[in-house]
Amino acid sequence: MQWIIEVKGLRFGYHGVPVLREVGFSIAPGEFVGIIGSNGAGKSTLLKLILGELAPHGGGVSLFGEPQGTFRDWPKIGYVPQNSAAMASGFPANVAEVVSANLYAQVGPLRPMGKRHREKALQALDAVGMRPFAGRMIGALSGGQLQRVMLARALVSEPRLLLLDEPSTGVDAAAARDLYELLRALSGQGITVVMVTHDLARSVEYLQRALCLEQGTVVELDKAQMHHELRHRHTHP
Amino acid sequence: MEIFHFEFMRRAFIVGILLSAIIPCIGLVVVLKRLSMIGDALSHSSLAGVAGGLLMGVNPVLGAVVASVGAALGIEAVRRKLPRHAEMAVSVVMSAGVGLAGVLSGRVSGAGFNSFLFGSIVAISDLEMLLVCAVSAVVLAVSVLLYKELFCVCLDERLARLAGVPVSLVNLLFVILTALTVSVAARTVGALVVSSMMVVPVACGMQVGRSYRDTLIASVLFAMGFTVTGLFISYYAKLASGGTIVLTGVAALLLLLLGKTLFYRKAGRAGEAG
Numbered sequence: 001m002q003w004i005i006e007v008k009g010l011r012f013g014y015h016g017v018p019v020l021r022e023v024g025f026s027i028a029p030g031e032f033v034g035i036i037g038s039n040g041a042g043k044s045t046l047l048k049l050i051l052g053e054l055a056p057h058g059g060g061v062s063l064f065g066e067p068q069g070t071f072r073d074w075p076k077i078g079y080v081p082q083n084s085a086a087m088a089s090g091f092p093a094n095v096a097e098v099v100s101a102n103l104y105a106q107v108g109p110l111r112p113m114g115k116r117h118r119e120k121a122l123q124a125l126d127a128v129g130m131r132p133f134a135g136r137m138i139g140a141l142s143g144g145q146l147q148r149v150m151l152a153r154a155l156v157s158e159p160r161l162l163l164l165d166e167p168s169t170g171v172d173a174a175a176a177r178d179l180y181e182l183l184r185a186l187s188g189q190g191i192t193v194v195m196v197t198h199d200l201a202r203s204v205e206y207l208q209r210a211l212c213l214e215q216g217t218v219v220e221l222d223k224a225q226m227h228h229e230l231r232h233r234h235t236h237p
Numbered sequence: 238m239e240i241f242h243f244e245f246m247r248r249a250f251i252v253g254i255l256l257s258a259i260i261p262c263i264g265l266v267v268v269l270k271r272l273s274m275i276g277d278a279l280s281h282s283s284l285a286g287v288a289g290g291l292l293m294g295v296n297p298v299l300g301a302v303v304a305s306v307g308a309a310l311g312i313e314a315v316r317r318k319l320p321r322h323a324e325m326a327v328s329v330v331m332s333a334g335v336g337l338a339g340v341l342s343g344r345v346s347g348a349g350f351n352s353f354l355f356g357s358i359v360a361i362s363d364l365e366m367l368l369v370c371a372v373s374a375v376v377l378a379v380s381v382l383l384y385k386e387l388f389c390v391c392l393d394e395r396l397a398r399l400a401g402v403p404v405s406l407v408n409l410l411f412v413i414l415t416a417l418t419v420s421v422a423a424r425t426v427g428a429l430v431v432s433s434m435m436v437v438p439v440a441c442g443m444q445v446g447r448s449y450r451d452t453l454i455a456s457v458l459f460a461m462g463f464t465v466t467g468l469f470i471s472y473y474a475k476l477a478s479g480g481t482i483v484l485t486g487v488a489a490l491l492l493l494l495l496g497k498t499l500f501y502r503k504a505g506r507a508g509e510a511g
Contacts, residue, residue, distance in 0.1 A: 092452040105401035
């Protein structure tokens with residue numbers, strides 16, 4: 001089987017302080033996986049290493065069977081960043097413009113967006129229930145609505161892997177549940193979903209497994225172990 | 238109309254309208270990338286080029302173009318080395334530009350150099366007119382061709398890179414365009430007010446735009462309106478044209494902000510009553 005993400009012996013640190021030591025795991029097509037861990041455990045660092053924004057000090061990452069360093073098929077990967085609200089605040093663009101911007105690779109350089117591309121953006125908004133908001137300014141959306149728009153933006157390029165960085169930050173409980181439902185449905189359609197989250201309590205019902213970063217290494221947790229981890233957190237804060 | 242009987246005024250309107258079409262195209266990106274100081278840095282650097290040109294007997298606008306493009310490349314180089322400190326790169330280049338302009342201007346005659354500080358749109362030479370037309374054509378063409386690339390880079394450079402946009406190349410092209418625009422605009426509206434011309438129409442456009450495209454179009458229309466109105470006022474009231482254009486823009490922005498506040502207050506009251 002070809003892994004969607006394969007991480008082997010990954011090492012990384014900042015200014016000589018190790019953050020990740022010999023991290024290894026594999027993620028299969030269609031899985032819905034959470035990356036959890038305490039603050040500073042290296043969750044976002046791991047995501048940056050997967051996206052090639054940081055260079056590993058040792059080991060490596062493969063995406064769709066190809067070493068990260070030579071991987072170029074970025075439209076296969078949809079990315080939803082943390083804190084989209086800061087990006088959206090005061091930015092004069094409407095929802096449809098933000099979503100269609102991720103069709104860059106399909107439109108091609110120096111070419112204008114066509115009707116077909118605009119229709120595709122509307123379909124992506126449909127998939128997350130945000131089509132009626134297509135003409136709304138992004139700065140006027142609530143946290144939950146904005147996360148859905150950013151998800152539509154990631155989905156518009158028809159990715160096979162979705163990476164999300166703390167998608168429930170700034171989102172109320174009901175909106176977070178809706179978002180996790182949607183992510184589970186996408187994973188059911190064969191899209192691999194990997195989500196960095198501190199919100200294990202609300203997402204545990206939806207995740208198939210979790211990768212827990214602890215002291216620079218990764219511990220894999222199945223459903224029962226995730227529930228145990230939650231109980232442990234409640235009794236050992 | 239009497240104002241159009243004069244060749245220099247007809248020329249001023251043509252140059253003014255061309256510049257007001259391109260300055261907001263640059264200004265919108267500058268504002269959204271939170272690099273509003275870049276206009277100041279490049280215009281101050283262009284002054285060093287003006288002084289250098291006057292000293293060497295070269296057309297000062299060409300000197301301004303060379304100095305401004307050099308400064309823009311310097312800013313981009315520092316920005317790439319220290320991506321988290323883009324504003325620092327802008328400040329360093331501005332300081333160097335002001336310093337060099339100060340040193341060189343002491344060795345040239347006052348009148349020629351001073352006309353670049355506040356601009357002289359009514360004293361445009363044939364070469365300068367040609368330069369404005371050429372730069373306007375290039376900036377407009379590149380702005381149209383790179384429309385979606387610039388939008389992606391403004392929204393989020395990280396997401397743009399993942400979407401496949403060649404971010405470094407787009408940034409490099411953009412700073413060169415900015416430098417060209419600033420250096421030719423410095424001659425007309427003045428080096429000290431060119432960054433206001435970049436920011437004020439965009440600030441107005443952002444008050445009325447309901448999308449990125451609308452905001453860009455509104456910013457260009459505002460800039461054209463300010464330029465035409467400013468030129469009329471400056472001609473009949475015998476005021477400096479560059480300053481009058483900018484003050485017209487600032488007055489319009491204040492009126493827009495006031496009007497928007499009153500509108501929302503009224504809408505709020507109507508909502509409460511309903």
